[in-house]
Amino acid sequence: MTNWLPNLTGGAGPLYQRLADSVEAGIDQGVIGAGTKLPPQRDLAYDIGTTVGTVGRAYQLLRERGLVSGEVGRGTYVLGRRADGVKPEAPDVSVEGTRSVDAPQDKLRFDSTAAPDVGQGTDIADVLSRAAQDHPHEISSYTRDFPGRWYEAGARWLSRNSFRPSTDSIVPTLGTHAAVMAAIAALTTPGDYVAFEHLTYSQISRSAGLVGRRTALVASDDEGLDPADFERVCAQKHPRMIFLMPTAQNPTLTTLSAARREAIARVAREYNVILIEDDLYGHLTDDSTPLLAEYAPERTIVAGGLSKSVAAGIRGGWLSCPPAYRHRIRVAHKMITGGMPFLLAEVNTRLVLSGQAGDIRKRSIAEISARIAIVRETLAGFAFKSHDKVPFVWLTLPDPWLSGTFKNACLEHGVLIDDEDEFKAGRSEQVFHGVRFGTSQPRQRSDVADGVAAIRRLLDEGRAGYDSFS
Helix, strand or coil: CCCCCCCCCCCCCCHHHHHHHHHHHHHHCCCCCCCCECCCHHHHHHHHCCCHHHHHHHHHHHHHCCCEEEECCCEEEECCCCCCCCCCCCCCCCCCCCCCCCCCCCCEECCCCCCCCCCHHHHHHHHHHHHHHHCHHHHCCCCCCCCHHHHHHHHHHHCECCECCCHHHEEEEEHHHHHHHHHHHHHCCCCCEEEEECECCCHHHHHHHHCCCEEEEECEECCEECHHHHHHHHHHHCCCEEEECCCCCCCCCCCCCHHHHHHHHHHHHHHCCEEEEECCCHHHCCCCCCCHHHHCCCCEEEEEECCCCCCHHHCEEEEECCHHHHHHHHHHHHHHHCCCCHHHHHHHHHHHHHCHHHHHHHHHHHHHHHHHHHHHHHCCCCCEECCCCCCEEEEECCCCCCHHHHHHHHHHCCEECEEHHHHECCCCCCCCCEEEEECCCCCCHHHHHHHHHHHHHHHHHHHHHCCCCC
């Protein structure tokens, strides 16, 4: 490739896109053949007078188009085209994680943290019926105008401690996941880095990867995300955003101290990074630490919803953001999800404004606490982290158990749990020897007791009690 340079005089769009288009044109014209190694990013950046980051984004875009493949230490190579002229498919990327799409029906579901069944179905059915009767025309059509009460409900539900978002900062969403992805889609572009902890709610990083965003991993310790490593990542990779769960982090249950939150806000401000604060589990706790949004309100997006405390099936969610971002995020949410269904948004709003959502949350917390008490009694003597009001446990496995092997052993004993790989935001060399299991989905407390007892037996017996060939 020593004699090839891209033609960037034509085309439209940012420089990285024009660079990718030029490489693709060279491949189409046969100037750049299959198997050709593209110039190193630093060399090409020097030759065309741009930054290494711009070239890196162009190469990433070429990978997304299925035109090149790259390996660390070897470089970026042009892939061959099929005989019919169709572009080759990009290499497979695992977006599912370690869970199967269709969970076995004959197992205890310890792989979910949705709100427990505390009879809220009856409450929701009543609200649903009244909403349908009151708004038949709105239900029959697409939702184009959001009534003010939807914003009021979001502002009320997201309020916690001293954080009180205004209604003009609220975007109603189809759950917390959709809220976060709308923010990522609206405020970043393909090729941008989004930072994550090594262990986190990894479905966000996988979803971000599907829309062309890259993952940058930030180290954590026993106190949560390390601000010093966050600063290192910002200096080296310049992420546009970072996704955080500061209170009752999933899966480790770590809660960031006020000092760490303040340090993270300082770094984010210095490097112009947007903070996404997922407070989904925070609303179950009594943690009094100020939200990140209180340290950096000008750059923090707070997301939350009803799935863990009220009901996951009604897809209730909202985000609060700096008002300048609101319109873009709302449009992105519509593009990603197809739009906000009137009936669901209205039901969620009525549950919140009537106080019923708060009452259901109290019942859920009481049930969660009773189930966590079962775990603590049954697993006494083993290393695990739990919280009275949060419906999952982070279990550190004793030697010689490996996370994936223990998950398979639990499966054979009728219990579905999640291994640590389910929560890895990217390819990480760190090994945690941990598993997460939830307690909220089994129908009865007796089912929780049975499932935790099975976990205890495996821990007691060690791998001698598990035959992977049975």
